[in-house]
Amino acid sequence: MRWAAYAVPAMEYVESVLTVVERIPPGRVMTYGAIAEYLGRGGPRQVGTVMARYGGGVPWHRVVAANGRVVPGHEEEALQRLRSEGTPLRGDRVDVHLAEWWPD
């Protein structure tokens, strides 16, 4: 059965992405581009696709766009959680400049 109606990256890539997202500590966020760069593979779009399909089991709210925009379709929930964790927010957006985190 085709779980996805569109292109889905290799399982290995998905695994890597989810692992990185799980490593993001509370109060910090990571951008799609950052994840893609850290993995050194694919691009922001692949990461986004992975999150859309398989992001249900990880703190997806800690993954934001480069401009600080939170996940579309779940802004309220994401903002609420981020606020709870003490993530630097700038109104309805995340202050990526301060909150962006990179794995060691």
Add this chain to the structure above:
DNA sequence: CGATTGACCCTTC
């Protein structure tokens, strides 16, 4: 192989 699509990113107006 060409066209299409997607939780994107960057430059420019």
Add this chain to the structure above:
DNA sequence: AGAAGGGCCAATC
């Protein structure tokens, strides 16, 4: 500060 266009990578039809 917001909108538009072009580029990006991988997979499916």
